[in-house]
Structure formats: C-alpha cells, structure tokens
Amino acid sequence: MIPLVNKDSTTGHIRIEHLGVRFGRNSSAVEAVSDVSMEVMPGEFVSVIGPSGCGKSTLLNVVAGFVQPSVGTATVDGKNTDKPGADRGMVFQQYSLFPWLTVRKNVEFGLKQQGMDGSHRQQAARTLLGLAGLLAFENHYPEQLSGGMKQRVGIVRALATSPQVLLMDEPFGALDAQTRVVMQQILTNMWQRFRISVLFITHDIDESIFLSDRVYVMTSRPGLIKAEITIPLPRPRTPDMASTPEYLAIKHHLRKLISEESLKAMGGELKDGGLGGFTIEVGPHGVTELI
Amino acid sequence: MHTAPKLDFSAPDGAVLETPRLTLALSAEAKADATPGHQRRPTSDASQATPAQLAPAMPALLPVQRIAAWLRGALPGVLMTALSLGLFIAFWYFATKYRWDIYIRFTNIPSPGDVLANAANLVHSDKFYHNMWVSLRRILLGFGIATGLGVTFGLLIGQYRFARGLLLPIFEVLRPIPAIAWVPMAIMLWPSNETSIVFITFLGSFFPILLNTIHGVNSVDAVLVRAGRCLGANELALLRQVILPAALPHIFAGLTIGMGVAWVSLIAAEMISGQFGIGYFTWEAYSLIQYADIAIGMIVIGMLGLACSGGIRLLGNLLMPWLPAHANRGRA
Numbered sequence: 090m091i092p093l094v095n096k097d098s099t100t101g102h103i104r105i106e107h108l109g110v111r112f113g114r115n116s117s118a119v120e121a122v123s124d125v126s127m128e129v130m131p132g133e134f135v136s137v138i139g140p141s142g143c144g145k146s147t148l149l150n151v152v153a154g155f156v157q158p159s160v161g162t163a164t165v166d167g168k169n170t171d172k173p174g175a176d177r178g179m180v181f182q183q184y185s186l187f188p189w190l191t192v193r194k195n196v197e198f199g200l201k202q203q204g205m206d207g208s209h210r211q212q213a214a215r216t217l218l219g220l221a222g223l224l225a226f227e228n229h230y231p232e233q234l235s236g237g238m239k240q241r242v243g244i245v246r247a248l249a250t251s252p253q254v255l256l257m258d259e260p261f262g263a264l265d266a267q268t269r270v271v272m273q274q275i276l277t278n279m280w281q282r283f284r285i286s287v288l289f290i291t292h293d294i295d296e297s298i299f300l301s302d303r304v305y306v307m308t309s310r311p312g313l314i315k316a317e318i319t320i321p322l323p324r325p326r327t328p329d330m331a332s333t334p335e336y337l338a339i340k341h342h343l344r345k346l347i348s349e350e351s352l353k354a355m356g357g358e359l360k361d362g363g364l365g366g367f368t369i370e371v372g373p374h375g376v377t378e379l380i
Numbered sequence: 381m382h383t384a385p386k387l388d389f390s391a392p393d394g395a396v397l398e399t400p401r402l403t404l405a406l407s408a409e410a411k412a413d414a415t416p417g418h419q420r421r422p423t424s425d426a427s428q429a430t431p432a433q434l435a436p437a438m439p440a441l442l443p444v445q446r447i448a449a450w451l452r453g454a455l456p457g458v459l460m461t462a463l464s465l466g467l468f469i470a471f472w473y474f475a476t477k478y479r480w481d482i483y484i485r486f487t488n489i490p491s492p493g494d495v496l497a498n499a500a501n502l503v504h505s506d507k508f509y510h511n512m513w514v515s516l517r518r519i520l521l522g523f524g525i526a527t528g529l530g531v532t533f534g535l536l537i538g539q540y541r542f543a544r545g546l547l548l549p550i551f552e553v554l555r556p557i558p559a560i561a562w563v564p565m566a567i568m569l570w571p572s573n574e575t576s577i578v579f580i581t582f583l584g585s586f587f588p589i590l591l592n593t594i595h596g597v598n599s600v601d602a603v604l605v606r607a608g609r610c611l612g613a614n615e616l617a618l619l620r621q622v623i624l625p626a627a628l629p630h631i632f633a634g635l636t637i638g639m640g641v642a643w644v645s646l647i648a649a650e651m652i653s654g655q656f657g658i659g660y661f662t663w664e665a666y667s668l669i670q671y672a673d674i675a676i677g678m679i680v681i682g683m684l685g686l687a688c689s690g691g692i693r694l695l696g697n698l699l700m701p702w703l704p705a706h707a708n709r710g711r712a
Contacts, residue, residue, distance in 0.1 A: 155606060175612030185607040189625040189702045198621070199611035230702040250612060 100166050101253040101286035103129035103152060108161035110147050121147040123311035124161070129254070129286050136289045136297035136304045138343065140351040144312025145290045149258050152288060153179050165254055175199055178247030178285075182259040184239045186231035192242050193218065193227035199250035217245045220282070221275065237268040241275060248279065254286040261296065270328060273299055277326070294343045298336065299326055306346045316346055490672035495679075498672040512680065514656040515646060518574075519688065522581025523642045530586050530638070531631055534593020535619055538627070551590060559584035559645040563652050577649045577657070584645030585638030592634025596627030629703065632696040639692055643685045658684065 110122040121144040129135045137145045150156040151163045154173035163170045165177060173179075186195050196214040205213070218224045221241050231239055240260055247255060261269045273296060280287055291297050297304045298320055306316040320339060322330060330336050469492055474480075476491035490498075502508045533551075536543040559580050566576035600623055608622040650659030662677030697703075 153606075153610065155609075173606070173609040175610070177610065179607070179610040181603050181607065183601075183603050185601075185603045187604060187607070187622065187625070189628070189700065198608075198613075201621075202612040202614070202617055232702060232704065246611070 099131055101129075101131045102166050103127075103163070103254055103286060103288055104165075104167075105148070105152070105163045106161050108148070108151060108163055109159050110144070110151060110156060111159040120311035122151075123313045125307075125312065125314055126161075127305055127314060127317075129288050131286055132284045134280055134287045134289065134300055134302045136291055136301040137307060138291055138294065138297045138304055138347065139307030139312065139315075140309045140347060141292065143307045143309045143350065145307050146258055148307075148312070149256050149288060149290050152254075153177055153256050175202065175250040176253050178250065178252035178255045180240070180243045180247050180255065180257045180260040182262050184231065184236070184243065184263075186239055186242055186246070188231050191228050191230055192223060192234070195231070195242060196246045196249050199246065203250065213249065217249055218242075221245045221279070235268075236264050237272055240264065240272060244276065244279060248283060248285070252285065254288060255280075257287065257289045259290050259292065261293075262291075269293075269296070276300065277324075281324075294340055294347065295331065298322070298339055298343070299328075299331075304343065306343065306350075309350050315350065318343065488671055490675055494672040495675045498670075499676050502673070502676060508661070511656055511658050511661045512684070515650065515658040516684065518578050518581050518646055518650075518657065519639075519642055519684075522578045522646070523585050523639060523688075525578075526582045526585040526589055526638060526642070527635060530589030530634070531593050531624075534590045534631070534634075535597055535623060535627070537590075538594040538597025539619060539623060551587070555587050555591075559641070560648045560652075563649060566649075567653060573653060573655060577646065577654060580649040581642050581646045585642035588637040588641060589631070589634040592630050592637070593627060596630025596634075597623055599630065600626040628700055632692065632700070635692050635696075636689060639688050640685070643681070643688070647681060 105125055105127045108122060108125045109120070111118045111120050113119055125148060127135075127137075137148060139145050147156055151158050152165070152170050154170045154177070157171065168176075170177070186192075187198065190198065193211065193214045196217060197210045200210045200213060215224060215227065218227055221244070223238065223241060223245065226234060226238065231242070234242065243260070244255075261272050264272060277300060287300075289297070289300060301320050304318045304320060305314050306318065307313065308315045318339065322335060322339075473492050475486040476489050476494075480486045533543075533547060537548055538544075562580055562583055563576075566579050567573070570576040570579055604622055604626055605618065608618050613621060646657070647659035647662075650657040651663040654660035654663075658677055658681055662674055662681070665671070665673030665677060
C-alpha cells in the first residue's frame with residue numbers, strides 16, 4: 090500500500106516519437122513542438138532545458154495528457170498519454186495545493202480517488218510527510234507554509250499515488266536560490282528512494298546538471314531537440330562538484346548551446362550578424378544573461 | 381556635528397545585532413566620514429535605527445490594566461454609537477410628541493413609548509410568535525431550495541459548455557423580472573398561497589446565488605483543476621472536491637446577497653397575498669389602525685434579516701476555515 094520500497098525498475102518508460110504540436114489552425118497556426126523524439130528509461134532522471142517559449146512545457150503537457158499531439162506519439166509503458174491520470178504524477182511551477190485542504194488532506198487526495206479508506210489514507214500520507222520532514226505541518230493549510238514547503242508537499246502529493254513517472258514543470262522556478270538548492274537535494278533523495286522516472290523541465294543549467302542523468306536541449310520555436318547530453322557525474326552529487334573541471338566543461342557546453350538559442354529567440358543570428366550588423370561572439374561569459 | 385563619536389556610539393548597539401547588519405552600518409558610517417567636509421546624509425545614519433530595534437519588549441500587562449486599555453480603545457466607539465442612536469430616538473420622540481406636519485407628516489406615527497408598550501404586550505402573544513415562525517419557515521424553504529438549485533445549476537453552467545448553452549438563456553430571460561412581478565402568476569401556478577409565497581422567496585434569492593456560483597466556477601485557478609485530474613479525479617470528484625470548494629467563497633458572497641433579496645421578496649409577497657407572516661402582520665396592523673404594531677413589525681423584520689445574514693456568515697466561517705478572514709474574525 091505505502092510506496093516506500095524501491096519499485097521494480099521496468100515501469101516508467103516514457104517514449105516520445107516524432108512528436109509535433111501545433112496550436113491554432115491553417116495559416117495562423119503556431120508550431121510549438123516539431124518532430125521531437127526522446128526517451129526516458131525506467132528510473133532515469135531526464136531534464137529538458139531550453140529558452141523561454143521553446144515548447145518544453147508543451148512537451149510535458151503532452152506526456153501529462155493535457156495537450157494532444159498533432160503528429161507523432163507519446164507513450165508511458167506503451168500506453169498513449171491521451172488523458173491525464175494518476176500513473177503520471179505532476180508537479181507544477183505554480184503552487185497547486187488545494188488551499189481548502191490541510192497538508193495531509195492534500196497528500197491524501199489522490200489516494201481518496203483510488204478508493205482507499207480513510208485510516209489507510211491517513212497512515213500513507215503521514216509516512217510520506219514524515220519522509221519529507223513535513224509531519225509537523227500535517228494539519229496546516231497551504232497558506233501557512235513557505236514556498237519551499239508548499240512545493241515539497243506538491244512533490245509528496247504527486248508521489249502518493251505511486252505513479253510510474255513524475256513530470257515536473259520548472260517546479261523550483263519561483264523559489265529563491267538557497268531554497269532551490271535544498272529542494273534539489275530533497276528531490277534527488279526522493280527520486281533515489283522511489284526509483285521513479287522523472288521528466289524535469291527547467292531553464293536553469295546548474296539545476297539540470299545537478300539533478301539529471303541526461304539533458305535534452307531544445308531549440309526555440311519551433312521547439313525541436315538540438316542536443317542530448319549525458320551527465321557522467323557520479324552520485325550522490327554535492328554542491329561542491331560545481332567547481333570540478335568535469336562539471337564546468339558540461340556547464341560551458343550547455344551554456345553555449347542555450348545562448349545560441351536565446352539569441353535566436355530574440356531575433357538575432359549568430360553567424361551573419363543579424364543584430365543590426367554587429368557580430369555577436371558567444372564566449373563563456375558572453376550572452377548568458379539573455380537566458 | 382561630530383561624526384566620529386557617533387560611530388563609537390553605534391558600535392556597542394550594533395554588536396548585539398547579527399553581523400551583516402553591523403558591518404553595513406559601520407561601512408555606511410565610514411563612508412560618510414571618509415568624505416572630508418561632506419555633510420552627513422540622513423540615509424547613512426543607520427546607527428539611529430538600531431536602538432529602536434533593540435528596545436526591550438513591552439512588559440506584560442496586568443488583567444486590570446488590559447481591561448482599562450481595552451475600555452480606552454472601545455469606549456469612544458460605544459459612546460458614539462449610543463449618541464447616534466439616542467439622537468435618532470430623540471428625533472422620533474419629539475417629532476411624534478409635537479405631531480410635526482411639515483410636508484412630511486408625523487401626525488399618525490406612533491411614538492417610541494407607544495411602540496415599547498405594544499411590544500410588552502406582544503411578547504406574550506402566541507399569534508405574534510406564530511407570524512415570526514411562518515416567515516422564518518418560508519425563508520428557510522425558499523432560500524434553501526434556491527441554494528440547492530442555484531449552486532447545482534451554477535456549477536453545471538460554469539463547468540460545462542453544453543449546460544451553459546442550454547440553460548443560461550432561460551435564466552438570462554427570466555432574471556430581469558423582479559420576484560414581486562411574479563405574484564399574480566405564482567398564485568395561478570401553485571396550488572396554495574403558501575407555496576406561491578415560498579416560490580417568490582425562492583425566485584428572489586435564486587439568481588444572486590446562481591450568478592455568483594457561475595462566477596466562482598469561472599474564476600477557479602486552472603492549475604487546481606489540472607492537479608485534480610493528474611491525481612486521478614473523475615468528473616464528479618472534480619466537481620465536488622475541487623471546483624465546489626474552490627468556488628465556495630464566491631458562493632457565500634451569493635448566499636449573503638440572496639438572503640437579503642429573499643427577505644425583500646418575502647415581505648412584499650406576504651403584504652400582497654399573505655396569510656400569517658411578519659409582513660402580513662405589518663400590513664394588517666395598518667389596515668386595523670394599530671399603528672404601533674407597524675413599527676414593531678418593521679423592527680422585527682430588520683432583526684430577523686440581520687440574524688439570517690449573521691447565520692450565513694457563521695456558516696461560511698465554519699465551512700471555510702482556510703480563509704485568512706477566519707483567523708482575524710476575533711478582531712474584526
């Protein structure tokens with residue numbers, strides 16, 4: 090009942106093949122995602138990174154079942170993701186806790202939908218909250234929590250139904266830098282404990298390196314996969330790793346890829362001096378501020 | 381003004397604070413001092429802020445002192461309220477005592493004394509309590525049915541395009557017709573006088589409840605609905621466990637307005653076609669030339685309306701403990 094043990098690592102296989110999403114019709118249609126193929130293996134942590142508006146959230150929403158693909162397919166363990174369901178837990182960028190439910194009742198919500206009876210529900214929710222260090226706040230309303238705590242409850246709530254995959258849409262985007270680092274470590278712990286597949290959307294390069302096994306870089310409009318990078322850093326990862334040559338090399342590489350895309354998204358071209366005839370050089374400390 | 385002694389003075393104060401603030405205060409001072417002949421800017425005067433922050437906490441007050449403090453705070457308000465109401469009653473008293481007739485006529489208006497004397501009699505009258513009870517029953521029935529239907533239709537219309545298309549035009553056509561305009565039609569529609577009065581009361585409160593519920597559903601944060609779907613909620617669960625509670629604050633705004641309109645409609649309906657009820661009592665007093673009873677009827681209607689609104693506010697606080705307003709209720 091209570092998903093505390095490592096699940097078998099054969100479920101949670103996300104597969105996206107030649108996926109395209111167009112919004113609108115005919116000539117006014119906007120192509121948000123174009124011919125994206127990617128995969129998240131069971132138990133793997135995969136990030137998608139790219140400039141704002143590159144369609145990375147659309148990609149996630151297809152897997153969640155909120156957006157229907159115009160072409161191609163998205164499947165989780167061979168099943169089409171045509172509507173949302175509890176097999177795919179989701180953590181949103183905005184705080185999405187139900188303000189009228191206490192922390193514990195929020196966590197119980199998914200279990201209630203599965204028909205679990207009250208006492209089992211409560212027991213499961215309390216165990217999970219204990220793991221996340223939130224048991225003391227089980228009877229608080231979300232309004233009484235800090236941003237980091239709300240998002241921790243959001244993760245616990247998404248995990249409560251023992252989903253095959255966890256979909257996260259820039260979940261730490263609204264948090265301050267310190268809280269974000271702590272949250273990344275908590276998330277890593279939870280992920281290792283539950284051995285769940287994670288598809289993580291972010292625009293933060295450090296975040297994607299610190300958390301992921303693999304990172305996909307998306308181009309801006311139409312969003313397609315520009316590069317796929319494996320992060321070979323050993324686990325457990327610590328913030329100290331950020332100063333190792335290995336880490337810096339990956340970061341430099343990612344930053345370069347994304348800087349090009351951000352520039353392009355703003356109307357500039359790198360090679361032909363599209364910004365009013367000036368040539369833009371992208372160095373390690375170059376145009377990253379534009380991200 | 382000597383700046384150097386001031387810097388020395390700020391150090392022991394600042395030392396109690398956490399270090400970053402201390403360094404900030406000191407560096408600001410140092411910068412100001414480093415500029416020869418430069419006037420001290422008020423912004424660099426961080427040392428003046430520190431003693432205030434270090435002020436000792438207020439000593440605990442004795443209960444007597446606390447009551448005294450409360451009285452000092454509340455007394456002017458109580459006095460003003462008493463003065464205000466006293467002025468109104470004094471005006472009423474003199475206007476009826478001297479039977480003012482200056483276009484507006486107080487010749488037949490009962491005096492405060494008459495009203496008080498009649499009220500003393502009515503307190504023992506079973507018939508009067510029966511009238512009150514009949515009115516309350518009509519309100520509870522009409523308002524209760526309006527709440528049930530208004531919230532249900534509101535949820536459906538707000539959430540489903542089909543329900544909106546099918547039902548909203550009917551309600552939009554009927555809505556501009558005041559409940560009172562329905563009186564003759566209601567008498568023909570319903571088998572008894574009683575049901576037609578309940579129907580009028582229902583009509584009055586139905587539309588505010590319906591419209592506020594629709595508005596509440598439309599303003600539900602979309603991310604909550606998505607979260608509900610992701611957690612496996614089916615349509616019915618979504619409606620009952622996500623959309624209804626999310627719309628509850630708006631629904632209660634509708635209930636408060638609806639209760640007010642329900643009383644307006646009820647009293648008018650009772651005056652026109654009633655048997656029993658506090659509106660009927662008031663109108664009957666006029667017909668029977670018992671003018672003091674008119675004022676009593678009016679006062680009782682006002683108090684019953686107030687009690688009903690208070691009941692809704694109480695229910696709202698009980699059902700929505702997560703709202704911040706609830707936490708401040710004691711002070712408000």
